[in-house]
Amino acid sequence: MKKIFFSLLLLGAILGLVLMALQKKSTESTPLSDLKKEYPAKTKPSVDHSLFPELKKKFTRPQEVTAACISCHNGRAEEVMHSTHWNWERLEYIEGKGIRAIGKRNILNNFCIGIAGSEKSCTRCHVGYGYENTTAYFTDSLNVDCLACHDNSGTYMKASEKAGMPDPSVNLNFVAQHVGKPTRTDCGTCHFFGGGGNNVKHGDLEEALFDPTRNVDVHMASDGVNMQCVDCHTAQKHQMLGKMYSVSSMNRNRVQCETCHGSMPHIDNVLNDHTLKVACQTCHIPVYAKVNPTKLFWDWSQAGRLKDGKPFEEKDSNGTDVYMSIKGAFVWGKNVKPEYLWFNGTASHYLVGDTIDSSKPVKINTLYGNYDDPDAKIYPVKVHRGKQIYDTQYHYLIQPKLFSAKPGDGGFWGDFNWNRAAEEGMKKINLPYSGKYGFVQTEMYWPVNHMVSPKEQAVSCTECHTRDNGRLAHLNGFYLPGRDYDASVELFGKGILLLTLAGVVLHGGARIVMKRKRQPKADKEAK
């Protein structure tokens, strides 16, 4: 009976294992293989714009192109005029500050600080022609620059310091006849160069993404799925999905990996359990700035040094700027490991006029969240640190006027005079300037979302689940297996093991010794 029972048990176990093994080899399509089929298939435009007579007549002003576009696509320009791309601000609820209109128009940062006073230069990246901060400009639909986003010819570019007007070399007819869905080139022309140079701001958005390999970005890889920005940043009525917490504060309108991949994308359920508290990006973007360096530290207090009365630049051995008279000193980083934060999708911002405490780094933006917050997950973040100008008497950050159209207009990049730049800049934003300035340390938090690595390169378990120097070493408020332990339990445990071992050794040793002592006696007795 017993033998039969056990052989049946064994047989059952073997059968079970075989079944499990067979199940894994199934060749059914997975959600991921479906996505890989879906996205590389490019749609063909339904019309050929080069055949339309409206686009063949000679354009002398870019606004005429817009007029031609909206003669068919009527109502579309108005959609753009409701977008953040156009307004450079939107209403956002900020915890403790209420509902405020915030955006590039009025938010300060610790890169080029802010646009006020430098509009001519900064608005090269505005989706309009000839930016002026007036109602007349913002309500004229002909000022909408359709080509900046819809150029498919790859020849469109905006002129520098012309407030968003196209470069004179651009053939507007050629571009207008070759329009279509926005490409990575269209988006990247502005978004890869924020902060005044390639990869300065984001760290995960840079010119390498025009034509990246899979190792740089699995989604955008030219040798892979070759996804375009708008595949994820989809739009309804020109309202793009996606946002950046340098200028946004609410948990809405976000692009989420889960939209395509679901919240349980791994075969291993232990990994799936992580998705409750760990954002996809945390493991799947092990490093950012993979190809070209990004700015990590920007010290404005060094700016203004001149050689023979002239501004100069210094580069390091890789040809990266480390000093510029107009901007100060920088530290760059390549293949940077992100810092990690609990983040629930809401943020706060330094708003112009807010009082600062100059004894510690000023947080230009604050990402909210902690372990106990059900909406918060661990996110990878680029932290950009800097030193920037503030009013030592009124205790708030100063918006300096940087761009200089002509000498003597106060623009720092022409006159190199902080007092004058502060005066002119603060005049622009209607805040008093005391005449006394200093430099304060600032920090800015940029969640890292792009440059997703192939899965083989994902962050491995022990990079976080480790006693010392793990990636999450500084993240508190929760128990992380492999990293955390209770010191007294550890002491108790090791103590009890040592005592047991000592007991065994002593007891066993004594038994051996006693036996040897008894042995001669026993031998004698035997004789």
Place this chain on the structure above:
Amino acid sequence: MKKEYVYRAFERFWHWTQAALIIFLGVSGFEIHGSIHFFGYENAVQYHNIAAISFLILIVFAIFWHLTTGEWRQYIPTWKNLRAQAQYYIFGIFRDAPHPTKKTVLSKLNPLQKIVYAGLKVLVIPVMVVTGLLYMFYRYPQKYEVLSLNVKSLETIAVLHTIGAFLLVAFFIAHLYLITTGQTVTSNLKAMITGYEELEGEPHEKKIEPEIKEAALSK
């Protein structure tokens, strides 16, 4: 002195499977804890979970066996001879004194063993099973917001599980040593492998299986 069939097939299977599982759980568990590096973290987690489920299945069978055979009574703690047994380990064993309690098929455990094994069975193992299951299925906050199931921190669960693990390792060390304190140094080990042990006193006829009896008689 008679050779008796002390440990039956299932009991030996249970003992050795449990031993292997506990060693395996210990090694993989302390890797998850960050104390050692052996399998690699991801493997350790996976193996630990598989071993844990195997252990649970084994426990279910063991409980069934103990209840149906009545063997669970072996583990009821007793004061009788407790002091004598302790004195034996402290003094008698060095003087080659006889064991104060006779091991019989109906009473395999001495009073100290009864206490320790009962403690393991009603305290340590249940704590390990409960904290282990909580650890395995821990999610904060709970899905569907079942607030009563919300355990805010893994810390309590993990700390209890760690204490249990240390106790089991200590038990394991002591157990290995105490094996050598039988009639001879190896008699306990042999008994748990073969099932047979030389016991003092009269053989317990009823417990001997017919074929064994025959074999014994033919000698």
